Amino acid sequence: MGAPTIMIRDLRKKFGDQEVLKGVTFDILAGKINFLIGRSGEGKTVALKHLTGLMTADSGEIWFDDLEINQATRSQLDHLRLKMGLLFQDGALFDSLSVGENVAFPLWFHRKAKPKIAQAKADKLLAELGLEGSASRRVVSLSTGERKRVALARALIMDPEILFFDEPTTGLDPLLSAQVDELIGQIQKNTGATVVVISHDIAATLTLADQVSMIHDGRIIASSTPAALRANEEPNVRMFLAGENA
Amino acid sequence: MSSNPVTKLVAFCGRIVLSSVFHLGHYSLLSIRALVLAILPPWRIRSIFRQMELVGVNSLFVVILTGLFTGAVFTLQVIYGFRRFSAESMVGPTVATAMTRELGPVLTALMVTGRVGSAMAAELSAMKVTEQIDALNVMGADPVKYLITPRILAAIVMLPLLTAVADAVGVIGGYLVAIGKGLDPGQFASRIQDIVVIGDVYNGLIKAAVFGFILASVGCYMGFYTKGGAEGVGHSTTHAVVCAYVAILVGDFVMTAMMF
Numbered sequence A: 001m002g003a004p005t006i007m008i009r010d011l012r013k014k015f016g017d018q019e020v021l022k023g024v025t026f027d028i029l030a031g032k033i034n035f036l037i038g039r040s041g042e043g044k045t046v047a048l049k050h051l052t053g054l055m056t057a058d059s060g061e062i063w064f065d066d067l068e069i070n071q072a073t074r075s076q077l078d079h080l081r082l083k084m085g086l087l088f089q090d091g092a093l094f095d096s097l098s099v100g101e102n103v104a105f106p107l108w109f110h111r112k113a114k115p116k117i118a119q120a121k122a123d124k125l126l127a128e129l130g131l132e133g134s135a136s137r138r139v140v141s142l143s144t145g146e147r148k149r150v151a152l153a154r155a156l157i158m159d160p161e162i163l164f165f166d167e168p169t170t171g172l173d174p175l176l177s178a179q180v181d182e183l184i185g186q187i188q189k190n191t192g193a194t195v196v197v198i199s200h201d202i203a204a205t206l207t208l209a210d211q212v213s214m215i216h217d218g219r220i221i222a223s224s225t226p227a228a229l230r231a232n233e234e235p236n237v238r239m240f241l242a243g244e245n246a
Numbered sequence B: 001m002s003s004n005p006v007t008k009l010v011a012f013c014g015r016i017v018l019s020s021v022f023h024l025g026h027y028s029l030l031s032i033r034a035l036v037l038a039i040l041p042p043w044r045i046r047s048i049f050r051q052m053e054l055v056g057v058n059s060l061f062v063v064i065l066t067g068l069f070t071g072a073v074f075t076l077q078v079i080y081g082f083r084r085f086s087a088e089s090m091v092g093p094t095v096a097t098a099m100t101r102e103l104g105p106v107l108t109a110l111m112v113t114g115r116v117g118s119a120m121a122a123e124l125s126a127m128k129v130t131e132q133i134d135a136l137n138v139m140g141a142d143p144v145k146y147l148i149t150p151r152i153l154a155a156i157v158m159l160p161l162l163t164a165v166a167d168a169v170g171v172i173g174g175y176l177v178a179i180g181k182g183l184d185p186g187q188f189a190s191r192i193q194d195i196v197v198i199g200d201v202y203n204g205l206i207k208a209a210v211f212g213f214i215l216a217s218v219g220c221y222m223g224f225y226t227k228g229g230a231e232g233v234g235h236s237t238t239h240a241v242v243c244a245y246v247a248i249l250v251g252d253f254v255m256t257a258m259m260f
């Protein structure tokens, strides 16, 4: 099986009285780079957590090809997760492990590689992200931008077919941002993975994306190519693009 | 909602009952799952040993101190009482029975709960609020198997060992006090062998294993279901200690009634 298409249908989620997702419907294109944009607090991270099965919707469906994850058995879900990589917005690094152990953790846990080989792979990924020689550092000693890149390396190490990045470049300097953007593009090209990126970086979104979806007030108000998004007349889309460009 | 105080009271009690049933159900499910996963491969022997080290090493010193002074103070009280009936020869056996049956297991469990059960709750709840548990889930690494099972197994193994230490140190403490109070040292020791049966010791160690299960499973449960940031971490740590204390004392009563 190649990288899957993900279809989200009428996803709804309330936290107490606060209705965050009010019927989210859109498709994530297989083997493409899909961006999800929207203002802070609109529910992008919440949507992503539903896609990865970390949150359960009040109602609605999420299809990975022909598997609906709310009806999936635990072993089906585990199987799907072996093909997923997720970069958490705040990294979610294991602070009881070193940087190198964090990155190699998925390989180690699933016994996919001998410790030496896993560590070598981790070192290589860290070096690509400008963190050579950091493998033995403690997680608590990392800066925000370093954390982000370590978490990125951990998300990539299993060569997943489905990649979710929650704001991969937030907190990075412009040079590093460009480097990470380029890396994401490269990985997608090399592996043909289905990639979902949440971002506030409009410039990167419009250049990197194959498809951009915008969430506003609990719904997807636009889902199109970057070119079509630029031409979109929806006032909220216009305002968002203009605001971020200014 | 009515403002009638009676309906308010009923609603309040109802909420408490509902939430107790809810937590008891979730707690049972989590504990059972952790134990079932202990049997199923793959086994992670190394993380179990790591936890055993943490439970044992972290608690050894406080357990020795607790055992020593408990044995000593208990002996003081017993000597005071038994002198009135000229029953000094029974001081040794009384201290040894009390230490092995009750004081050793219970006080060790309470001390280890304070040191280790609370640390488990704090660690797991910090992992929860920083999404590390979500990260495990999304990597297909079952957090119950990876985090909770080794902690529970380690506590089940280590609590009897620590209790044995507390028993021994407690009797030694009692012995020293007895000598200091002018009792015959030979009598203190020899009567222990005559009267205390090995069953007393075994039953005490079985209790200790159950207490180990309780303090680790309660600590992990409280940590695992933490909500809401740093404040939540504090709450879950406190709850873990209080709930484990109560469960240990109630469990002690039930087991004592069944065993002796």
Ligand SMILES: Nc1ncnc2c1ncn2[C@@H]1O[C@H](COP(=O)(O)OP(=O)(O)OP(=O)(O)O)[C@@H](O)[C@H]1O
Binding pocket: A015, A020, A038, A039, A040, A041, A042, A043, A044, A045, A046, A047, A089
């Ligand atoms: N576990 C939760 N419990 C209660 N409310 C939550 C929870 N997770 C998210 N929310 C609420 O859902 C809303 C959307 O949050 P979310 O993190 O998805 O925003 P976002 O679009 O990712 O924003 P940002 O760009 O700032 O990361 C917020 O108002 C948040 O308070």
Ligand SMILES: [Mg+2]
Binding pocket: A044, A045, A046, A089, A166
């Ligand atoms: Mg977010």
